[in-house]
Amino acid sequence: MSFTTKDVVLKEDRPKSLLLQKHSDYLASYGLNKDDYEYCMTEYLRMSGIYWSLTAMELMDQSSRMPKEEIIEFIKSCQDSESGGISASINHDPHMLYTLSAVQVLAMYDRLDAIDVEGVVRFVASMQQEDGSFYGDKWGEVDTRFSFCAVMCLSLLHRMEDINVNKAVDFVLSCMNFDGGFGSKPGSESHAGLIYCCVGTLSICKRMDALHADELAWWLCERQLPSGGLNGRPEKLPDLCYSWWVMSSLSMLNRIHWVDKKSLEQFILACQDAETGGFSDRPGDITDPFHTLFGLAGLSLLGNTSIKAVNPTYCMPQETIDKLKLEPQILHI
Amino acid sequence: MSDCSDHDPNWVPYKERPEWNDVTPIPENDGPNPVVVIAHSEKFEDVYGYFRSVLQRNEKSKRALHLTKDAVELNPANYTVWQYRRDILKTLNTNLQSEFAYVESVIKQSPKNYQVWHHRRVLVEWLQDASLELELTKDALEQDPKNYHAWQHRQWVIKTFGLYSQEMEFVDILITEDVRNNSAWNQRYFVLNNHLGWSDLNVQKEICYTLEKIKFVKNNESAWNYLRGILLHDKRGLCGNAVVSSFCEDLYKNKCRSPYLLAFIIDMCDEAIKKDETNCLYNPERAIELCEALASKYDKIRTKYWNYLLERFRKCRGEQIINSNGLMDEIE
Numbered sequence: 001m002s003f004t005t006k007d008v009v010l011k012e013d014r015p016k017s018l019l020l021q022k023h024s025d026y027l028a029s030y031g032l033n034k035d036d037y038e039y040c041m042t043e044y045l046r047m048s049g050i051y052w053s054l055t056a057m058e059l060m061d062q063s064s065r066m067p068k069e070e071i072i073e074f075i076k077s078c079q080d081s082e083s084g085g086i087s088a089s090i091n092h093d094p095h096m097l098y099t100l101s102a103v104q105v106l107a108m109y110d111r112l113d114a115i116d117v118e119g120v121v122r123f124v125a126s127m128q129q130e131d132g133s134f135y136g137d138k139w140g141e142v143d144t145r146f147s148f149c150a151v152m153c154l155s156l157l158h159r160m161e162d163i164n165v166n167k168a169v170d171f172v173l174s175c176m177n178f179d180g181g182f183g184s185k186p187g188s189e190s191h192a193g194l195i196y197c198c199v200g201t202l203s204i205c206k207r208m209d210a211l212h213a214d215e216l217a218w219w220l221c222e223r224q225l226p227s228g229g230l231n232g233r234p235e236k237l238p239d240l241c242y243s244w245w246v247m248s249s250l251s252m253l254n255r256i257h258w259v260d261k262k263s264l265e266q267f268i269l270a271c272q273d274a275e276t277g278g279f280s281d282r283p284g285d286i287t288d289p290f291h292t293l294f295g296l297a298g299l300s301l302l303g304n305t306s307i308k309a310v311n312p313t314y315c316m317p318q319e320t321i322d323k324l325k326l327e328p329q330i331l332h333i
Numbered sequence: 334m335s336d337c338s339d340h341d342p343n344w345v346p347y348k349e350r351p352e353w354n355d356v357t358p359i360p361e362n363d364g365p366n367p368v369v370v371i372a373h374s375e376k377f378e379d380v381y382g383y384f385r386s387v388l389q390r391n392e393k394s395k396r397a398l399h400l401t402k403d404a405v406e407l408n409p410a411n412y413t414v415w416q417y418r419r420d421i422l423k424t425l426n427t428n429l430q431s432e433f434a435y436v437e438s439v440i441k442q443s444p445k446n447y448q449v450w451h452h453r454r455v456l457v458e459w460l461q462d463a464s465l466e467l468e469l470t471k472d473a474l475e476q477d478p479k480n481y482h483a484w485q486h487r488q489w490v491i492k493t494f495g496l497y498s499q500e501m502e503f504v505d506i507l508i509t510e511d512v513r514n515n516s517a518w519n520q521r522y523f524v525l526n527n528h529l530g531w532s533d534l535n536v537q538k539e540i541c542y543t544l545e546k547i548k549f550v551k552n553n554e555s556a557w558n559y560l561r562g563i564l565l566h567d568k569r570g571l572c573g574n575a576v577v578s579s580f581c582e583d584l585y586k587n588k589c590r591s592p593y594l595l596a597f598i599i600d601m602c603d604e605a606i607k608k609d610e611t612n613c614l615y616n617p618e619r620a621i622e623l624c625e626a627l628a629s630k631y632d633k634i635r636t637k638y639w640n641y642l643l644e645r646f647r648k649c650r651g652e653q654i655i656n657s658n659g660l661m662d663e664i665e
Contacts, residue, residue, distance in 0.1 A: 044408060090361075091388065093416050139419070179561070222635075233515055235514070257637050
């Protein structure tokens with residue numbers, strides 16, 4: 001039975017303790033490395049890159065190592081004055097994904113005043129469609145990721161009243177599948193990353209009651225493999241980023257204790273690179289800021305006290321969420 | 334994704350092309366104090382320098398269209414390049430048939446890229462022509478039967494253009510190739526739900542199909558989930574269907590202890606309790622026994638979950654005893 005399972009085997013010489021200093025050094029120098037091939041490839045998602053790095057640094061209490069004022073200037077110059085949206089880099093087109101990343105970064109810096117907030121609200125609201133769904137940009141791609149971007153962004157700005165929240169919730173619920181999970185659109189296969197987006201949307205809109213909590217949480221727990229790692233769909237390999245997407249969803253459902261925490265922690269720690277610092281998708285692969293954030297955030301949810309508490313809905317430090325007086329819903333069991 | 338380094342011996346940089354000497358490339362602008370200094374390969378720098386310039390001049394020309402091709406080749410995930418390419422296609426009124434072939438080639442190289450699939454969808458919408466899409470997605474799914482982008486695109490064209498007629502056969506081929514392909518099971522549900530409908534006959538047919546597949550591989554999460562999904566459309570519920578319950582009991586008697594089988598029987602017990610229709614097969618005691626077996630032996634990694642259910646069943650067993658003693662009113 002188990003021989004057909006797609007999984008990885010953790011090696012004996014894997015990292016077993018948390019290498020915080022290494023990760024901080026890794027992120028501090030990431031992007032300063034002029035010969036970095038990866039770097040030229042990531043211009044189109046730079047804004048999210050900054051969010052991943054800064055949040056990871058915040059969780060390690062090392063954010064002073066990031067160039068704050070320059071980041072804020074960069075964000076300002078990425079806002080499109082016409083649509084109000086924010087792009088990944090200067091002269092790129094505005095998009096929901098990067099608008100959210102920019103707002104998250106400014107919220108952590110307590111500098112939301114740096115951008116034209118009205119513009120952001122206008123942009124996000126203009127992306128909502130008749131059926132409650134959201135476009136990602138003017139080209140009309142619809143996806144539950146963008147619903148989550150919209151409500152997260154507007155709640156951080158305390159401007160939820162500028163969209164039709166009921167319709168936004170209805171659209172997300174129309175993406176619920178027969179297994180209790182969610183996909184990107186009605187009928188699309190359940191996928192842990194998209195489940196996080198949909199559960200997160202319901203958490204912000206305080207409609208967690210609409211979920212089939214036990215059924216969904218069981219599906220999420222089924223993602224855990226013998227190695228301790230989590231996959232995103234049945235019969236797929238484990239990937240560190242699902243530690244976040246599955247665990248944060250389970251946290252919002254108040255059922256995080258249903259996974260085997262010890263073996264998951266071992267898997268996450270094994271995804272560290274002891275030489276370069278940072279986390280990768282699977283043990284032995286190349287590290288990147290995206291997986292580094294989700295590795296640290298996952299460990300925080302598991303209760304590691306050397307990392308600051310992370311909010312499962314927003315994937316930002318809990319202290320930021322408290323400061324903004326936001327109370328995303330967590331289900332009572 | 335193609336390499337940034339300059340391998341092609343015939344490559345002529347834009348700055349050396351006479352037809353481009355009227356354009357001054359724009360280097361990447363990182364704002365007043367660059368957050369990060371970006372070092373691109375020479376080729377990347379060259380192409381994107383001209384791309385930025387064309388974008389700023391808002392030049393919509395044949396040569397600009399060609400330039401976006403080079404820019405895409407260097408980074409197919411750059412959504413701004415794709416948007417600009419569409420703007421040019423519109424303005425120039427280009428023959429979109431050749432664009433179809435071009436996108437297909439990019440999809441073949443980068444099958445997991447959001448932008449390129451979206452570009453494809455916009456083209457199909459513009460031309461209202463979906464005649465190539467089933468073949469295109471079939472090819473992509475042959476490479477990776479779980480490619481989420483390909484499935485999304487396929488569902489969209491099927492729904493938009495009503496192309497359901499051959500889909501069950503296609504799904505059947507995929508499930509036959511890999512009975513654990515969750516995407517294919519999901520597509521099966523999609524066709525039933527949006528096209529064939531949940532008539533009693535269809536539900537029974539699907540149940541038989543699924544049970545055959547479970548007989549073949551018992552430890553298959555996807556098939557068991559699908560079985561639950563179709564039984565949502567059977568008025569008799571999980572345990573009212575004699576074919577399903579005798580199938581499960583046979584497996585159990587034959588010593589099958591797949592966690593999915595045990596979990597399914599637990600759900601049958603749960604339903605019987607909720608409907609107040611417990612019997613010698615489906616009752617709290619059996620559910621408790623199965624939860625214990627899963628927690629301690631067959632699915633240890635999810636011990637906490639099974640213990641949670643166990644507690645729930647213990648509670649309702651307690652209530653049942655109270656009920657049968659007629660003490661409910663007094664307790665309340």
